[in-house]
Amino acid sequence: MDLKSRLLRELGAHPEALAGRTCFVGFDGFVDTIVSPVARRDGPGERFSAFAGIADFGSQVTAAAGKSANFELYPRMELPGGNGPIITGALAALGARVTCAGAFGRPEPHPVFAEISRKARLVSLAEPARTTAMEFPDGKLMFGIMRSLDDITPGGIAAAFGGDGYREAVTDADLVVLGNWTMIPHMTEVYADLTANILPAAPGRPGRQFFFDLADPAKRSAADLRGALDAISRFEEFGRVALGLNLKEAQHVLAALGTGACGEAPEDMKAGARTIRIRLGLANVVIHATGSAACATPDGSWWVPGPYTPHPLISTGAGDHFNAGFSAGRLLGLDPESCLGLGVSASGHYVRTARSPGPSDLEAMLR
16 A cells, blocks of 8 residues: 555544644744745836745845845735744644643733634743744745743743643643754753653653754754753653754754764665664654655654645745644654655645645645
């Protein structure tokens, strides 16, 4: 039976997907403004030509050195952003009960998070960070203002929940998703607090899953990255850990570990996932690229192609939707190849529609 047929059968066996499953997600929160950089304007509104790609835009930026330049950014939409809010929305769309702790605003959450707040429990830790995401046909450039994320600390998280609320939310979860290590300066301390104080204080939960997303560690030092990876490996004592990486992130992790490189060919991605998994002692490492994904477990390694489209409606958040689909497969007890298939299907649906897919949407995507 091919992968598509197997996934359709498995979705048919779980028509409500993650109904009854509990997830905890943390700890970021952004207001994302998605924009198109204007190359040439021919009239008002959308009467303009966008840049052909990042290199085209970059050449004009470079040409402005020693002079000056003005670039117009045409707003497309304002969305909730950050690993936490996006994956929360994606998991909720698949039926999970989600608690998400993050930077949503105080005393009231920013209006951009209103829809997510109707689907999940939000606990705000700080003011939201801000991102302007410039989308091109061949990728995106994201410019962030994220000083508010400095306020996210172990003590601040506990205080926002009050009493034993933080411990209960984490230890009652079937899936714990911790994202955006790169942009949260105290995140390694948060990891250490969880493994030293929060998780040991509660009884074990059979089948508990952890998922980690570093979020482009390029601007952090190799020593900082190695410290975070070591802290992540300690979670294996309390459940089954998956580390999710896009191809660029995998290359940074391999460089920090001093264990080679990773290309986009299927065998290269599988080898990169195997190397990282063995080096860190994790249950699962998954690497996703624009048109495919690979993962490695103690039982082997797998690669699947994805439903690539050269003209996505949106690309910001595609990786978070892949992670949600992949994690859903793990919670449902699917084999690694099927988990990858759910991941690329969830991402493929999202980039075409700008909507988080429910179970029926995934089935339609596969058909």
